[in-house]
Amino acid sequence: MTSDLTTSECESEMLGHFKKCVPKLTQTLHKGQCGRIGVIGGSHDYSGAPYYVAMTALRLGADLSHIFCTKEIAPSIRSYSPDIIVHSTLDSGRVEDTTQWFNRLHAIVVGPGLGRDPSIFTAALKVVESAKQQNKLLIFDADSIHLLAQNPSLFTNYPRVVLTPNKMEFKVLLKAAGIDENENSCDSLKTVSEFFGGCSILLKGSEDLIYSKGEIKTSDFEAGLSRCGGQGDLLSAAVSLFVHWADSYSQSNPSPKFDPFMIGAYAASALVRATSHKTFEQFGRSMVASDMLHNVPKVFAKMYEI
Numbered sequence: 001m002t003s004d005l006t007t008s009e010c011e012s013e014m015l016g017h018f019k020k021c022v023p024k025l026t027q028t029l030h031k032g033q034c035g036r037i038g039v040i041g042g043s044h045d046y047s048g049a050p051y052y053v054a055m056t057a058l059r060l061g062a063d064l065s066h067i068f069c070t071k072e073i074a075p076s077i078r079s080y081s082p083d084i085i086v087h088s089t090l091d092s093g094r095v096e097d098t099t100q101w102f103n104r105l106h107a108i109v110v111g112p113g114l115g116r117d118p119s120i121f122t123a124a125l126k127v128v129e130s131a132k133q134q135n136k137l138l139i140f141d142a143d144s145i146h147l148l149a150q151n152p153s154l155f156t157n158y159p160r161v162v163l164t165p166n167k168m169e170f171k172v173l174l175k176a177a178g179i180d181e182n183e184n185s186c187d188s189l190k191t192v193s194e195f196f197g198g199c200s201i202l203l204k205g206s207e208d209l210i211y212s213k214g215e216i217k218t219s220d221f222e223a224g225l226s227r228c229g230g231q232g233d234l235l236s237a238a239v240s241l242f243v244h245w246a247d248s249y250s251q252s253n254p255s256p257k258f259d260p261f262m263i264g265a266y267a268a269s270a271l272v273r274a275t276s277h278k279t280f281e282q283f284g285r286s287m288v289a290s291d292m293l294h295n296v297p298k299v300f301a302k303m304y305e306i
Contacts, residue, residue: 010217011270015303017258018242018267021249022304023061035062035241038101038108040090040127041142042069043120046113047076049142049233052289053112054084056237059296060271066105068098068127070120090123099130107137107240111144112233121147125154132158137244140199141236145169148196149176155197162200162243162265164236170203185209186216200261202239204232208269212262219269224280230289231276234296238268267304275299 023034037057041050054065066085067077074088089097102108108131114120124147131138132155140148141164148154148163149172155161165173170192171181177195179188189201189211200212208219243264250260272292278299279292 011221014217014263014266015270017263018246019304020253021242021245021260021263023245023248032063032104035107035244036064036066036105037062037237037240037244038066038068038105039112040068040098040108040110040124040144041112041114042067042073042077042090043113043115043117044072045115047073048080048230048289049113051077051080051084052230052233052293053109053237053240055081056234056293056296057241058083059293060238060241060300062241064104066101068101090120090127095123095126095130098127099134102131102134102136105136106244107139109139109141109236109240111140111142111147112236114143114147116143116146121150125151128154135160137240137247138162139164139236139240139243141165141232142169145172149173152176152196155199157197159198159200161197162202162239162261163196164202164204164232164239166204166232189216190214200265202235202265202269204235208273210262210265210269212259212265215259215262217262217266219266219273221270221273222277223273224276224278224287226276226280226283226285226287228288231272231292234275234289234292235268235272238271239265242268242271271296271300271303274303 039050039053050067054067057065068087068090070091071088074086078086138161145165173192174181203209210217246260246264250258275292275295279287279295
């Protein structure tokens with residue numbers, strides 16, 4: 001079911017809803033109240049992805065970002081920034097080395113740079129099961145999409161999940177669900193969601209499609225033309241923090257018409273697309289993810305600060 005609103009009306013409504021969710025900065029706040037985000041990822045070949053997620057969350061206003069990675073890659077990630085808390089626990093052989101931190105986190109992004117080593121997938125599965133037991137908001141991106149396709153019952157009766165696949169990763173989900181990979185994306189979003197337990201989906205593309213609880217909305221804010229790597233990492237960070245903020249707001253202001261998963265994911269898509277556009281105007285085809293990261297605070301302030 002799609003919205004009957006025009007594109008401009010939908011944008012105004014969704015972004016207006018989200019602005020209410022952004023925590024107000026006051027003298028009474030203490031460290032951690034504006035968001036504590038975890039990232040499970042990083043591997044020998046991909047150390048930058050979890051960094052971009054963790055740092056983007058901080059640049060958007062999260063107070064703390066944690067990365068849980070393997071011992072091999074931890075020194076590299078630590079060298080990128082002293083602002084990120086890095087735990088070299090993912091391959092320790094003891095799941096509790098990682099999960100003991102989860103009671104401090106509001107949302108966990110799984111998959112950026114994770115790789116597809118079977119032993120790491122096994123460790124990640126155990127970690128995710130613990131996160132579910134603690135009712136954590138989970139964002140599945142990148143390599144974790146393949147992990148989910150191999151374990152389709154992972155989120156049965158657990159809807160506190162947002163998947164953020166690109167077009168190729170969505171085909172992996174379609175195949176796992178027994179759907180023709182060439183089927184229309186809008187028609188198949190609901191089927192894929194139901195197959196994987198009722199999760200929300202943000203399908204990335206020239207237009208982003210967001211599905212949640214039977215509704216589909218299109219985010220078509222103008223984006224830059226460069227498809228540099230790392231933009232998906234910025235998006236998964238924004239989704240984790242924005243959905244958490246929207247979820248917290250909805251708990252204090254309950255309404256059956258307010259879907260924090262739709263509102264947070266839509267606002268995240270709009271933010272990253274606008275940041276991409278601004279950065280492409282500055283750097284053209286030479287833009288890289290670190291250029292976008294520099295612009296994230298400015299675009300956020302313009303779009304969402306009241």
